[in-house]
Amino acid sequence: MSKLTIKVDPDLCIGAASCVTVAPETFQLNEENKAYVLDHGQEPVSRTFERVVEVTDEEKENLILAAQSCPTLAVFIYDEEGVQLFPDV
Amino acid sequence: MRHVIVGGGIAGTTAAEELRKIDASAEIVLVCEEFEPLYSRVLLTHYVKGIVPREKLFLKKESWYQEQKIEWLPGTRCESIDTTNGFITISDGREIPYDRLLIATGGEPRTLPYESVNVAYFHSLGDAEHLISLLRSRAGGRGIVYGGSFIAADLIDAFLHHGAATVAAFRGPWMFRRTLDADSGELINDALHRANVDVRANVDDLDSLGATTGDIVSIGAGMEPDLGWIRDAGIAVGKGVLTNARLETNVKDAYVAGDIAEFDDLAVGRQRTAGNWTAAREQGLVAARNMAGARDEYRAVSSYAAKLAGLDIVFIGDTDRTAADEVRVIGSHEAGGVTQLFVRGGRIVGATLVNRNQDRQPATKAIQTGLRLSDYQS
Numbered sequence: 001m002s003k004l005t006i007k008v009d010p011d012l013c014i015g016a017a018s019c020v021t022v023a024p025e026t027f028q029l030n031e032e033n034k035a036y037v038l039d040h041g042q043e044p045v046s047r048t049f050e051r052v053v054e055v056t057d058e059e060k061e062n063l064i065l066a067a068q069s070c071p072t073l074a075v076f077i078y079d080e081e082g083v084q085l086f087p088d089v
Numbered sequence: 090m091r092h093v094i095v096g097g098g099i100a101g102t103t104a105a106e107e108l109r110k111i112d113a114s115a116e117i118v119l120v121c122e123e124f125e126p127l128y129s130r131v132l133l134t135h136y137v138k139g140i141v142p143r144e145k146l147f148l149k150k151e152s153w154y155q156e157q158k159i160e161w162l163p164g165t166r167c168e169s170i171d172t173t174n175g176f177i178t179i180s181d182g183r184e185i186p187y188d189r190l191l192i193a194t195g196g197e198p199r200t201l202p203y204e205s206v207n208v209a210y211f212h213s214l215g216d217a218e219h220l221i222s223l224l225r226s227r228a229g230g231r232g233i234v235y236g237g238s239f240i241a242a243d244l245i246d247a248f249l250h251h252g253a254a255t256v257a258a259f260r261g262p263w264m265f266r267r268t269l270d271a272d273s274g275e276l277i278n279d280a281l282h283r284a285n286v287d288v289r290a291n292v293d294d295l296d297s298l299g300a301t302t303g304d305i306v307s308i309g310a311g312m313e314p315d316l317g318w319i320r321d322a323g324i325a326v327g328k329g330v331l332t333n334a335r336l337e338t339n340v341k342d343a344y345v346a347g348d349i350a351e352f353d354d355l356a357v358g359r360q361r362t363a364g365n366w367t368a369a370r371e372q373g374l375v376a377a378r379n380m381a382g383a384r385d386e387y388r389a390v391s392s393y394a395a396k397l398a399g400l401d402i403v404f405i406g407d408t409d410r411t412a413a414d415e416v417r418v419i420g421s422h423e424a425g426g427v428t429q430l431f432v433r434g435g436r437i438v439g440a441t442l443v444n445r446n447q448d449r450q451p452a453t454k455a456i457q458t459g460l461r462l463s464d465y466q467s
Contacts, residue, residue, distance in 0.1 A: 012135065015394040015403070017449075018367040031446050033394055033401050071099075071131030071366040073145070 002060055004085070005078040007050040010034045012074035019075055022066035026053065027075075035074070090115045092380055093177060093185055095167040096193035097121025098130070099366060100347030102149065103373030104191050104380070109157050111381045118160045118185055120167050120177070122194070125214055126151050131366050133217040134243040137224070138250040146214065167194075170322035172340045188342065189380040192319060192330060193373065195348045196312035196364065198240070203295045209307040211240050223305045224251055230303040231256055231287075235295055237264035241309030242397040249284055249398065253305075257281055258289040258298055264397075265441075268408050270429060272422040273443040277400060279422075284398035312364065314349045327351050329362045334386040336376045344380055346372035355388045356456060357407040357438040363391045390456045392449075401446050406439035406456040407431060413438070419467050420445055428452065432462045 006026060008019075015033030019026070027035045030047065037051040055063065067075035067086040077086045092108050094101045097119055105119050128146040135141045154161035166180040176186040198210045207227060209220045224232075232248030234241050237259035248255040260266065263274025281288050289298065300306045316326045325331045325339040329351030336344050336352060345352070347369035351362050363369075368391040375387040392405040410416065413431040420426045428448045431439035436459045440452035448467055455465055 011140065014131065014396070015401070016131065016365075016367060017392055017394070018370070021367060021371075021389065029446070029449060033396070033403070033446050033449070069367065069370055071129050072135065073129065073132070073148075 001054055001056060003052055003054050003080045004060060004063065005050065005052050005076075005082075006037045006063065007076040007078070008035045008037060009074045009076065010049055012072045013070075014072055014074075016071050018069035018071065019066040022069050023062055026063060027066060090381075091118070091186060091188045092116065092191070093118045093120070093187035093189070094191040094193060095120045095177065096191075096195060096347065096349075097123065097127060097161070097163070098193065098195050098347060098369065099127065099148075100195070100369040100373040100376075101191065101193035102127040103370050104193065104346060104377040105159050106157065107374050107377035108381060109159065111378065115381075116160070117158070118187075119154070119162065120165050120179060120185075121161065121163045122166050123213060123215075124164045126153065126163075128214055129366075130212070133211070133214065134247055137217050137220055137247045167318070169318055170324070170343070172322050172324065172343060175342065190343045191376055191380060192324075192338075192343065192345045192349065193347045193369075193376075194315065195369075196314045198308070199310045199313045201235070201295060201308055201310060203306065203308070205300075205302065205306065207300070207302055207305055209305060211244055211307060211309060220247075220305070220307065224253070227303055227305050230254075230301070230305060233258065233298055233300055233304055233306045234309060235259065235292070235298075235306065236309035236311070237261065237266055238309045238311050239393060239395050240311075242395045242402065244307045244309050245281070245286065246395075246397055248305075248307075249286070254287070255285075256287040256289060256298065258292040258295075260291065260293055262290050265402075268404065268410065269441060269443070270416070270418060270427070272418065272420075273427040273429065273441060275422045276425070276427060276443045277397065277402070280398040280400040286398065312348065316349075327360070331360065334388065335379050335384060336372060336387060337379065344376045346376040352387060354407065355386060356390045358433070359407060359412060359438075361407060361409065361412075365391055365393050367391060390453055392453065400444055401442070403442040403446065403449055404439075405442070405449070405452055406437075407433075408439040408441055415462070417462060419448070428467070430455075430462065430465065435461050435463075437462055437465060 232253035415432040426445035
């Protein structure tokens with residue numbers, strides 16, 4: 001298991017919904033066509049563009065795929081130490 | 090096993106990456122007409138607006154190709170395919186043999202017989218750079234956009250972002266005239282008017298706009314793929330290159346992915362082209378797996394979303410009116426939002442949403458599950 005911070009930059013997001021296709025438990029589109037972040041289909045506290053989620057290795061791999069699929073690179077993933085896993089800088 | 094991929098966009102590059110994941114020892118050749126490593130075409134609008142810098146457009150570094158042991162041939166065209174003997178001929182005259190071939194050359198912007206130094210199309214990084222330089226040299230001039238496509242919408246939005254006096258000219262009474270009904274179209278015209286765009290409907294001739302060399306004339310008149318060299322190879326083509334759901338052509342060992350594929354779309358039960366980033370990427374993955382011996386089918390409900398003058402426009406699934414038995418309209422111009430549901434054989438196969446984002450999830454799900462129109466609840 002690992003703890004990841006998942007962040008969507010709403011200014012970059014164009015609502016292409018690639019991330020929703022790849023990881024619907026983590027990403028959905030709001031009423032403005034911007035992707036927001038869920039924790040395994042749930043929204044503890046409130047709707048947000050950034051969330052820390054605890055995931056299995058398999059889920060982590062899928063989240064990286066979701067971020068890679070974004071045509072505007074609007075999805076950012078950081079590990080527990082704050083190291084940016086995607087986009088690779 | 091030797092895989093040759095023609096086209097270095099998102100479909101072709103994704104396929105190369107997937108093939109390397111599957112087989113560490115396969116030979117992979119990637120023939121690319123453009124000179125740059127893979128970049129995001131979708132980000133080009135953000136780049137022109139100045140929201141992202143040039144270096145952020147790139148999805149791969151030049152060193153990536155070598156690290157992945159992919160023989161990358163930038164600035165190279167494929168001139169012909171010999172499907173009998175299994176090789177392609179590239180622009181420097183070399184012949185490259187293949188065991189499996191992937192065609193992922195995408196589309197080309199439809200050009201119009203209007204030539205001038207201030208004309209811009211909007212497809213490649215080079216086009217974006219040309220447009221940026223025109224925005225500098227023509228500051229104070231009009232930003233004229235001709236066309237009713239998503240690319241035209243991006244161009245209008247880019248000119249508005251720069252505060253240019255913007256002209257939106259198109260054939261027919263509203264943009265997307267082949268797809269949208271009058272109410273949807275009028276909503277877009279209203280939004281353009283509210284943004285102070287000079288809307289010129291029913292323009293059949295670019296010359297009639299009286300553009301001067303101080304203006305920018307940008308054209309978003311749709312896409313058309315270059316199919317001649319593929320047809321010449323004996324590969325069946327229609328609007329694109331014809332494939333089944335496994336992205337196989339009629340010719341052995343030749344596959345297709347991305348905008349140029351006219352594939353058997355299982356989600357809507359008809360052969361059609363998709364023409365968007367997500368579909369191109371996913372098709373690249375499926376084609377690669379099948380080139381490596383799998384028998385996967387591509388199945389997805391594709392969508393295309395844009396924001397134009399503050400208005401959200403979303404197309405989902407099969408939105409070809411001529412292929413629909415019925416189009417059900419929800420909402421209206423007066424109500425401020427319109428959704429069209431495209432129905433074939435009683436089932437929902439496509440949808441267009443103008444300022445009705447709330448319908449995106451239910452409409453997508455309806456298409457995914459082949460829901461009957463009578464069971465749809467908005």
